[in-house]
Amino acid sequence: MQISGRRTIHLFLLPITVYLIIFFLYPVLFELYISFFDYSLGSPKKFIGIKNYLAMLKDEEFIISLRITSVFVVSAVFCQLTFGLLIAILLNHESRIMNIIRTLILIPTVFTPLVAGLVWKALLHPDLGPVTYYLRQLGINIGRGLTVERSTALFSIVMIDVWEWTPLMVIIILAGLKSLPEEPYEAGRIDGASAWHLFRYITLPLLRPTVVVALLIRTLDALKIFDIIWAITRGGPGTATTVANIRIYDVGLQHLRIGYASSLSNVLLVIGILIGVLFVNVLYSRKYGGIR
Amino acid sequence: MKKRKILLILALMVLSVSLVFAGGKKEEPAPAPEKKVEEAAKKPYEGVKMRLAAMADQFAEYMKVLTERYKAETGADIQVDILGYVELYQKMTQDYSTDTKQYDLATVDIVWSGEFAVKGWTVDLTPLIERDKAEINTNDIYPVMWAMGSWEDKQVAFPMSGYANSLIYRKDLFNDPAEKKAFMDEYGYELAPPETMSQMRDMATFFTRKDKNLYGLVANGARGPAVAQDWMEYMRSFGGQILDENGNVVIDSKECLESLKFFVDIFDKWAPPGAIGYWWDDRETAYRTGQAVMQSSWSIARAGYEDPSISKVVGKTGMAAPPKVEGKETFYGVGGWGIGINADISKERQEIAWDFIKWLTSPEVQKDWLLHDGQPIRISTVKDPELNQKMPWLPVMHKVYQNGDGDYRPRVPEYNEIQSILGLRVNQAITHELSAEEAISKAAEEIKALY
Numbered sequence: 001m002q003i004s005g006r007r008t009i010h011l012f013l014l015p016i017t018v019y020l021i022i023f024f025l026y027p028v029l030f031e032l033y034i035s036f037f038d039y040s041l042g043s044p045k046k047f048i049g050i051k052n053y054l055a056m057l058k059d060e061e062f063i064i065s066l067r068i069t070s071v072f073v074v075s076a077v078f079c080q081l082t083f084g085l086l087i088a089i090l091l092n093h094e095s096r097i098m099n100i101i102r103t104l105i106l107i108p109t110v111f112t113p114l115v116a117g118l119v120w121k122a123l124l125h126p127d128l129g130p131v132t133y134y135l136r137q138l139g140i141n142i143g144r145g146l147t148v149e150r151s152t153a154l155f156s157i158v159m160i161d162v163w164e165w166t167p168l169m170v171i172i173i174l175a176g177l178k179s180l181p182e183e184p185y186e187a188g189r190i191d192g193a194s195a196w197h198l199f200r201y202i203t204l205p206l207l208r209p210t211v212v213v214a215l216l217i218r219t220l221d222a223l224k225i226f227d228i229i230w231a232i233t234r235g236g237p238g239t240a241t242t243v244a245n246i247r248i249y250d251v252g253l254q255h256l257r258i259g260y261a262s263s264l265s266n267v268l269l270v271i272g273i274l275i276g277v278l279f280v281n282v283l284y285s286r287k288y289g290g291i292r
Numbered sequence: 293m294k295k296r297k298i299l300l301i302l303a304l305m306v307l308s309v310s311l312v313f314a315g316g317k318k319e320e321p322a323p324a325p326e327k328k329v330e331e332a333a334k335k336p337y338e339g340v341k342m343r344l345a346a347m348a349d350q351f352a353e354y355m356k357v358l359t360e361r362y363k364a365e366t367g368a369d370i371q372v373d374i375l376g377y378v379e380l381y382q383k384m385t386q387d388y389s390t391d392t393k394q395y396d397l398a399t400v401d402i403v404w405s406g407e408f409a410v411k412g413w414t415v416d417l418t419p420l421i422e423r424d425k426a427e428i429n430t431n432d433i434y435p436v437m438w439a440m441g442s443w444e445d446k447q448v449a450f451p452m453s454g455y456a457n458s459l460i461y462r463k464d465l466f467n468d469p470a471e472k473k474a475f476m477d478e479y480g481y482e483l484a485p486p487e488t489m490s491q492m493r494d495m496a497t498f499f500t501r502k503d504k505n506l507y508g509l510v511a512n513g514a515r516g517p518a519v520a521q522d523w524m525e526y527m528r529s530f531g532g533q534i535l536d537e538n539g540n541v542v543i544d545s546k547e548c549l550e551s552l553k554f555f556v557d558i559f560d561k562w563a564p565p566g567a568i569g570y571w572w573d574d575r576e577t578a579y580r581t582g583q584a585v586m587q588s589s590w591s592i593a594r595a596g597y598e599d600p601s602i603s604k605v606v607g608k609t610g611m612a613a614p615p616k617v618e619g620k621e622t623f624y625g626v627g628g629w630g631i632g633i634n635a636d637i638s639k640e641r642q643e644i645a646w647d648f649i650k651w652l653t654s655p656e657v658q659k660d661w662l663l664h665d666g667q668p669i670r671i672s673t674v675k676d677p678e679l680n681q682k683m684p685w686l687p688v689m690h691k692v693y694q695n696g697d698g699d700y701r702p703r704v705p706e707y708n709e710i711q712s713i714l715g716l717r718v719n720q721a722i723t724h725e726l727s728a729e730e731a732i733s734k735a736a737e738e739i740k741a742l743y
Contacts, residue, residue, distance in 0.1 A: 126566025236515030
């Protein structure tokens with residue numbers, strides 16, 4: 001049997017193409033299409049042009065939600081990168097105990113975010129949560145509770161996200177560390193470089209592509225945050241944890257305004273694409289020591 | 293060989309496409325009439341399978357027992373899926389609007405009546421009720437219960453479980469002579485379950501002893517339906533309304549503002565610290581663990597206070613009609629769940645579903661239902677001497693049902709959006725993101741924009 005010819009190749013590509021058209025292209029195009037309609041579930045569609053897009057400029061809650069999303073993404077990803085880098089360097093030694101630790105550290109990432117959210121909801125319960133209890137015993141002022149005070153609710157969501165996803169960062173960076181060539185280090189040592197210099201001028205630049213990929217994955221993922229917040233605060237108290245996806249969910253599935261919710265989703269999609277393009281440019285840019 | 297490959301690929305494509313369109317549920321046919329006649333003597337609906345989406349309230353678990361009984365009697369196998377409040381609404385609206393017939397029957401919140409009627413999602417039961425009114429004995433059902441499913445001239449759900457809004461309080465503390473004396477010394481009148489909102493304020497203040505982890509009054513604070521619905525109970529006690537009799541938005545009234553200020557005080561002064569994030573179950577837990585002395589609650593939770601496996605206040609609970617603001621004649625809040633039939637299913641299946649509804653709400657099943665965490669709709673159930681002996685709080689429920697208002701949460705088609713607006717704005721008031729005035733004004737502006 002010989003597989004040859006463009007027709008055969010196309011034939012093999014056909015199932016995945018059909019799959020992508022049905023599950024990816026069609027929903028995206030349909031979403032784009034209905035974003036130009038005043039469409040509520042159970043009512044007929046009415047074409048309104050770009051009115052949905054104009055309405056969001058006055059949608060105070062959506063604007064607030066974009067701001068909260070930015071704060072969440074920047075702080076969560078920054079903490080995950082910092083902790084991820086530090087832990088990866090700590091674990092970058094070969095011994096039996098390190099192997100065990102490297103496996104154990106992945107546990108939080110295995111949790112479904114919704115389950116992680118529910119577990120943390122119980123742990124941080126303002127009256128009955130064990131974490132709340134010990135924080136109060138330590139004399140730390142957490143007000144009425146970390147998840148119910150406006151000043152700390154977003155912080156607690158960031159903390160949970162960092163707990164869950166730092167291990168992923170660790171594993172990606174650790175894989176990058178393992179693949180670094182030994183020669184530059186040897187040259188550095190011969191030239192009398194200190195451990196800090198080796199890290200700053202050899203490890204970090206060589207790790208850059210790995211870090212950029214890890215940042216891209218986590219940034220896009222953090223932009224989509226929904227489940228942890230839904231399980232714990234549902235966007236409250238007030239609008240303190242109303243990220244863009246919570247607002248979109250409210251509009252689409254609580255108010256059933258599918259047309260307007262689609263236009264909001266499209267804005268989030270464009271933001272995601274822009275972030276993706278930016279990271280890919282950094283990854284491939286020579287100016288930033290990229291891989292091209 | 294090449295042909296085989298092509299066939300394999302085509303098979304995969306068919307599989308993918310079939311997966312895409314596999315969302316809907318194939319409607320199982322009701323048994324053929326001839327077959328029905330043959331087996332009529334035994335089980336008329338043998339082989340019929342149906343699905344019921346039930347709200348995850350206290351009654352839900354026993355619903356499974358009741359459907360088993362119904363199956364034993366009629367042969368119809370009704371699978372009960374228990375869903376949370378938000379999930380139930382979403383699942384049903386999606387099922388109804390996309391005609392996927394996932395569920396034949398579903399519990400319908402009193403406040404969804406208008407929306408379901410206008411959109412034609414559930415069967416209008418009016419002709420069936422008229423046809424079978426002797427069998428149903430409609431006179432035995434409290435008039436207020438019909439609010440569970442009625443909208444204009446339609447009845448899109450049948451009353452199933454009527455909740456009486458009531459004041460729940462710790463009678464052991466209210467009857468304690470030392471507490472009575474201390475209260476008399478401080479406030480100059482006798483300590484008794486509050487009948488007015490100012491008495492409630494005094495008693496909530498009196499019983500709040502944070503150093504002893506005791507809090508005078510608790511309510512739901514979590515953003516969403518929890519805070520919206522709890523606030524509306526206080527709004528009604530203050531004589532406020534969201535919409536007036538003519539459908540005008542009147543939330544920006546003095547009464548509504550006063551009630552919101554009182555509601556903010558609950559969280560600032562009298563409730564456990566975490567109440568600001570409470571859902572119904574959290575609020576009930578705060579009461580059952582002895583943390584809270586008073587709460588405005590639904591009668592569905594009453595039996596649970598006497599269950600030692602979940603309650604630390606067994607034998608210590610009193611129940612009274614909710615207090616009202618001085619000088620205002622207000623009705624008591626009535627809520628609860630009706631049960632509706634999916635309008636998309638076949639007439640034959642609708643008849644079987646209707647038979648189940650009649651059976652479930654019959655006097656005999658209602659009595660069993662009330663003994664197992666259900667709530668009544670029938671006067672005869674509430675007046676039943678045996679039940680009264682086991683549940684001495686039934687006369688309070690009777691009083692609430694007789695003077696009940698099922699409309700203080702407006703059962704209009706736009707209810708869900710109104711609730712969503714209030715869920716945010718009231719939550720912003722209690723977390724001081726907005727002042728009470730700002731919250732009311734923004735809510736009024738947004739609700740007016742819906743019309």
